[in-house]
Amino acid sequence: MSSEKTITHSEAATRFNQDTERVNWHDETLWFVREKRDKSAHQIQDWELLRETASKIKNNVLSNIHDYLVEFEANAQQNGIIVHWAADAKEHNEIVHAIMVKHEVKQIVKSKSMLTEECHLNEYLSQRGIDVIDSDLGERIVQLRKEPPSHIVLPAIHLKKEDVSETFHKHLGTEKGNNDPQYLTEAARLHLRDTFLTRRAALTGVNFAIAETGEFVVCTNEGNADMGAHLADVHIACMGFEKLIPQRKHLGVFLRLLARSATGQPITTFSSHFKKPRDGKEIHIVIVDNGRSTQLGREDFRNSLKCIRCGACMNTCPVYRRSGGHSYHNAVAGPIGAILAPNLDMSKNADLPFASTLCGSCTNVCPVKIDIHDQLYKWRQVLVKEGHTPATKTIAMKTMATVLANPVIFNMAGKSGRFVMKNVPALVNNKMNKWYDQREMPDVPEESFREWYKKNSRESKTDKDEQ
């Protein structure tokens, strides 16, 4: 991962907030998805028991992942699947490229895989003359616009239908100004059908991989993963190693939780179990580490690897809803992205754990009970200790610590603060002071609480009476 300068979350969020109407729309759209999740979850009597069970299964996986991986590989190989191991993003991309070179394929159709976003596979392949087409509708829209997805489940949630219409008019020749989602979806269906029929290689992500059987499961609503995989000679499935679950029957728990948490659907339209390749065809699995084994060793942050990528934490997050996925400058945005990203690059992603109010809503909706907001808080402490936070913040915090630790300085600071705010407000109420960006300060009181208490407490009144 590069450490080049990226725009910080707060700066990107400020830009996103310039269009108030659009931000309100974004906020409401995601909240609508959150409400669908609630409605769906409340229909399941055992919902909390399901969450607890899923959490325990994932804890077991993390505590025994070495053996599960060995078991999974052996079973997958026995099923005729070719298994590859990639230590990092670079090796993952090289493996995928090498498979394509071996088969002399120059074009590939992809279904959604956040892992390949994390590894920047599309860029890597296109630099080597390979044409990559994303087949999930939302991903295709953002790909045509040369943007990254802004949400792991809803990649184009930041766009309005007018934007999509404009993009499709430019790239697919749809009627200008026709904003009908039905019409636009139909245009994408026709365009991508031709893609599915002509690609000899297909790449998919993996939602769950089962150690016991060596099979893996891919969930989609559109059917794009299946259209790609069943028409291609070579199917490459890429997975982070944490996607493993022990046994087939555990899918019952996760498939009940995944779609309900994501969009409020009772299940995705297709939950496809790939166990063996078709006769004469190939299935490859690329098992990727890319920092996950490091995260596994960080006791405070290990639990982030339980994530099943439903996106519920994003839909509920007041900061995500009002700052947009792109402001997180990471393949996975939102609260979960903010605890995964610092593991990949602490310096580049030091701003992300601060992009939260720590309200805990993410933790409350997480289907596998990741303590997301606690981890955000813990990351802040690690980042400050390791010197990754901006100097202004560090100085401000240190000054604050000195002031609060010393009653005399505290008193003086209060007095001079009140004086300044009353008589020369421009000294504090200016562009340098971030607190004034979206706030008006209340009127300054004449005296501090301490001064008032000195006059009005029972002791001081008794003193006065005695005098």
Place this chain on the structure above:
Amino acid sequence: MSSKEQILQKIKQNQPGEVTELPDLNVLGSESFDVLKTYKKVLKSIGGDFAEVADYTQIIDFLKNSYALEKRIITTIPELSEIARLDWQNDDPHSLEDVELTIVKAHFGVAENSALWVTDALLGQRVAPFIAQYLAIIVSKKDIVATMHHAYDRIGNQEYGFGTFIAGPSKTADIEQSLVLGAHGARGLIVFLMD
């Protein structure tokens, strides 16, 4: 050291010292409801449709009235040979691109989400239920289970190369959360619930 050895070694070193226990799954799936009624209700709510039939003759009659039979219709069920072809199972899967309707059987259905479990043994070709414009699936009413836990109990150690749960027609809401049926797979799903 290979990447595999390197990754596994690091995982072994970093994973927690003790293996935590797997939870008991038997406590789940005790919800009680009318499975057939729930199945129908959920299927409708996700854009699918159903017809209750007594035998294959009724299915043929239904399809004659509802689909353009002059277009290409394929099936894996010999009883439907009057209206659908059976001779496509060894063809190049790409040649199925003009299929209007695929008709297959499901092993069983799941009430809580209206999903139907199908595998290689029933599909003829893996792409068949995806590439067709419309999809019809036949399931016996007695083969509807309550929840996904019952579904996996039923699957058990079943052997397959490919299996999938299909719940409703293919769909997307990627444009402003507006639901559109018929993304890449079937535009419509009719489930024949057989006595």
